[in-house]
Amino acid sequence: MLSGWLWWVVPLIVTMALYGLALRQTAGVAAGGVVVALVLTAGTASVLGESPRSVTGVTLLAAGLAAVIWALGRARRRGRATRRAAAAFRSAAPDVPGVAAEAERHRIAAELHDTAAHRLTGIAVGAASALRLADPALVAEAARYAAETGRLATQELERLTTSGTGIGSADLADVDALATAWPEPRLTYVRTAGSAPPEIAAVACRVVREALTNALRYAPGGAVRVGVDREPGRLVVTIVNDPGEPVADNANVARELGGGYGLAGLRTAVAGCGGFLSAGPDDRGWAVRAELPLTPDEGQASRSYEWRGRQASDAALAILAVALSIGTSLLTTDTPESLPGEAALLVPLFFAHALPLGLRRRAPLLSLAAALSVYPVLLAAGLAGWTKQPAGDLFLWCLWVELALLYALGAYGPHSAYGPRARRRWGALATAAVGAIGGLALACGPGIVGDRAAAWAVLALGVAIPSAVAWALGLAVGSRRARRHAAVAWERDLLGRETATVVLAERNRLAAGLRRTSLRHARAIVTAADAGRLDTVLAEARAGLAALRESLGELRRQSGDDPPPTIDGIALLAARHQGTVRYARARREASPSVEVAAFRVAELLLRGCTRDEREITLTCRADGVAVSGPSAAAGGDRRVRALADAAGGSVSDAGDGTVRVWLPEVLP
Structure with missing residues (x-):
């Protein structure tokens, strides 16, 4: 036999070890520790x-206590991660407006590159070719083309410098x-494609x-084949050009805007709408292929139950x-050793009374009703002589279950669906129901x-008092949580307004510069083309390209600030790692803890990637955010798994060396 002090010292040591394991290790490792402890107990x-x-009874009791210890350690681990994420989000908030202004500069740079820059390039190439050949017909055609294209460039620049919202939708x-x-x-x-959503058509036009x-720049004179086809669920754009015969006089003109940003920006635009882009040589020359989704990608369905998250509690x-x-029933000496018929009745009732706790946050009222329904069945079974287990004994031993469900009703009840008076009414009814049914079981x-009957009334009142306290405590905690969420929402709204003001000021500053340079040259091209002065058209096109080149250099300049740990900051982070972000669904705000976790995961995946093309896929859902990307190296992979685990999420292998990290929104 063990010494008396060992009976409490050993369990205490095991408890501390399990709690520390759940606090510092991932959920799977901590669960393994629980299994080892149960095996040793048995x-x-x-x-x-x-x-x-x-042995069975002791093992069951140990399993229950170990599960609670594991859940407490997990809750502390998630709480620390949430607090750190909130602190990181708040500390980075002052940088958000500046980073948003940088993103606006990049957006305007992409617009300029895809509209006015391309049009001026075409004008310059056409004018230079016509002047070199000195063919009057070609000169007239080049002047006509310069006038038409110059007007389009002027309109696009005017729209960009007035509204600042780009060139609008397309088809x-x-x-x-x-x-x-x-x-x-x-x-x-x-x-062959009939139609496409405006945002998809705009990207298709940009690709072409x-x-x-x-x-035109690198293979002038070569044959070009363009196809726009519709396949199931997607629009496919292909452009294949044969090798051309570069002309020395035209080469510098055509390449005057070259800077290596075209395909990179195009890849970002295609990924931004959830598509895929490939570009490279093939057996016919150079091929570009873009696959653009015609319907939003729903992404992989999130798990309905996250055993690493708060639902695990x-x-x-x-x-x-x-x-x-069940464990205490097996250990008590008041019940016979063998009552198979009674056990067949009681065990399902014990499960029916306990399992509603697993849904106490999602459906607290229904969970409470399900738990209370066990007592009338147990009373009826006792009257019929099917069991000797008093319903009152079970109620006293398991009253904490009802109190936990009443707390959940106050803290996690459907506050948005009911007003304050209705919530109080439901709380009073639930408290009265627990008191009435519990008092009846005891009486x-x-x-x-x-x-x-008199005993029932007195006992019901005695049960109703702690029940009301539990519900009121939950209501107070829920109200405090709602106020905290409202404060966070107010802070984010204030930050959003400040960011919008900074972005607008930056947009106006850039628009003023474009009006002084690029727009002036575009208007001069139209005037010269209408007058038939093709040499002036070429000079203004060259000057316009030079001005655009200078503007694009300024617009693409990166600030020294680190991107803030937000969903929007991931795009800037990817750009600084020469990568792209593909949004499988539209971007949407998430809770600060989820946004920071998603940013950290994307950062680890980008840094640990050894591929030439770094692409992160984000799927923003109402219940969480999924981050997919190339699998990191061994050390980075462990950090990704630890980060996801601390956020209550999971990591899965998506195939082809890609991992998917699911970061769920925490239930209220």
């Missing part, structure tokens, strides 16, 4: 000569017009324009309730003599 009881029934007819007006004659264009300009309570009810016990 083995120790068996070695000490306990009966199988006692596939814009792709038709782009191909029809292109100055190179050896172009074959086929469109960039690819055609690159063909509810599951631990359910395990504890089962362990206490029907064998120890009650005399007037059972």
Whole structure:
């Protein structure tokens, strides 16, 4: 036999070890520690000569306590991660307006590159070719093209410098017009797709324009084939150009804007709408292929139950309730060793009473009703002689279950669906129901003599008092949480307004500079083209390209500030790592803890990536955010898993060397 002090010292040491394991290690490692502790408990009881029934009872009680210890350690681990994330989010808040202004500069740079810059390149190439050949017909055609294209460039620049919102929506007819007006004659264009959403059509137009300009720049005179086709769920844009015969006089003109930003910006734009872009040589020359989704990608469905998150605490309570009810029944000496019929009745009732704890946050009222429904069944079974287990004894031993559910009703009830008066009414009814049913179970016990109705009333009142306290405590905690969430929402709204003001000021500053330079040259091109002065057109186009080149250099300049740990900051982070972000669904705000966790995961994936093309896929859902990307190296992979685990999420292998990290929104 063990010494008396060992009976409490050993369990205390095991408890501290399990708590520390759950606090510092991932959920799986901590769960493994729980399993080891249970095996040791069962083995120790068996070695000490306990009966199988006692061994089972002791193991069940140990399982319940270990589950609660594991859940407490997990809760502390998540709480620390949440507090650190909130602190990081608040400390980075002052940098958000500046980073948003940088993102606005990058957006305007992309607009300039994809509109005015391409049009001026076409004008310069056409004018230089016509002047070199000195053919009057070609000169007239080049002047006409310069006038039309110059007007389009002027309109786009005016729209960009006035509204600051870009060139607006598009449709596939814009792709038709782009191909029809292109100055190179050896172009074959086929469109089988009927229509596409405006944002998808705008990206398709951008892909075609960039690819055609690159063909004009690097392979003038070569045949170009453009196709816009519809496949199931997606729009496919392909551009293939044959090797051309570069002309020395035209080369510098066509490449005057070159800087290596075209395909990188195009890849970002395609990824931003959830598509894929490939560009490279093939057996016919150079090929560009873009696959653009016609319907939003729903992404992989999130898990309905996250055993690493806060729901695990509810599951631990359910395990504890089962362990206490069944385990103590097995260890007590008041019940016979073998009552298979009674056990067949009681065990399902014990489970039915305990399992609603697992849903106490999602459906507290229904969970409470399900737990209370066990007592009338147990009373009826006792009257029928099917069990000797008094319902009152079970109620006293498991009253904490009802109190936990009442607390959940106050803290996690559907506050948005009911007003304050309705919530108080539901709370009063639930408290009265617990008091009435609990008082009835106690009044029907064998120890009650005399007037059972009077005993019922007194006992019901006695049960209702702690029940009301539990519900009121939950209501107070829920109200405090709601105020905290409202304060966070107010801070984010204030930050959003400040950011919008800074972005608007930056947009106006950039627009003023464009009006002084690029827009002035575009208007001069139109004036010269209308007058037939093609040499002036070429000079103004060259000057406009030089001005645009200088403007783009300023716009693409990166600030020294680190991107803030937010969903929007991931795009800037990827750009600084020469990567892209693909949004499988529209961007949306998440809680600060989830946004910071998503940013940290993306940072680890980008830093640990050894591929030439770094791409992160974000799927923003109402219940969380999924971050997918190339698997990091061994050390980075461990950090990713630890980070996701601390946020209550999970990491899965998506195949092809890609991992998917799911970061759930925490239940209220």
